Amino acid sequence: MNETKTHYRKAFDSPYLSSADIVEPTVLTVHHVTLETDKTKKTKDVFNTAHFSEKEIRQGEKLKPMILNATNSKTMKGLTGSAFIDDWKDVRITVYVDPNVRFGKESVEGLRISPHAPEKRVLTPASVKAWGNAKAAFKRDGDLRQVLAHVDISREHQEQLMAECQEAKPANEGANVLS
Incomplete structure (x- = not known):
């Protein structure tokens, strides 16, 4: 796809995985999920934050944790059969970019977790x-x-x-x- 091109959002250097990091549906292993305060320091909000077993998204590029919004948290509940983030560990997921996520009145690119477990x-x-x-x-x-x-x-x-x-x-x- 556009794996060698640089997404404009890379300049904003978020501490979290974003649509700028995912160039195609990507299978990752959720190591664990914790409640963490916003690392961007833009808010004092607390987020469900997924940390992954994989260390790199691509060779030489560090894999960042992913904020699990309400939609992705519901998907994790469905994949694991549990509403408790403590049970959301060692779970293989497919993360992809949805170009039509509603954010206020706008449609933006956002990360989504596929509701289907990836095939091994x-x-x-x-x-x-x-x-x-x-x-x-x-x-x-x-x-x-x-x-x-x-x-x-x-x-x-x-x-x-x-x-x-x-x-x-x-x-x-x-x-x-x-x-």
């Missing part, structure tokens, strides 16, 4: 880079829980991945298999 990619050894990342996560964590939160892997491929990691470990170290 299926990981196979053919995806060399992602397979390597999954192996690194398994070696780091000792299990596949974090990997399976982001991708689907067949039981056969889970066993293959763990076996490949075992080959690289000393004989006395074990591995945890998910059942």
Whole structure:
């Protein structure tokens, strides 16, 4: 799309994710949501603020937290089945730009969360880079829980991945298999 162009709103340098940051629907993982006072210091308002597991929106570009307005908060409630922000963690969402958000009498660009949970990619050894990342996560964590939160892997491929990691470990170290 226009990934290499600079949106005019970038000049305003908001501490929050905005329509200037999203160039296409983007799948992100909500790490947690907290009530926080406005970091722009323009108001003393308190916002539901989503923080993400991912650190970058694009390579070299820091991912900012996102204010969850009433519409996006209702969507999070629908996605999680809970009205409590404490339960809105480790949730994969798709954030996109809606060009027709009502703000007073105007229509403006605004961020929206899709009411549909994003589909997980299926990981196979053919995806060399992602397979390597999954192996690194398994070696780091000792299990596949974090990997399976982001991708689907067949039981056969889970066993293959763990076996490949075992080959690289000393004989006395074990591995945890998910059942």
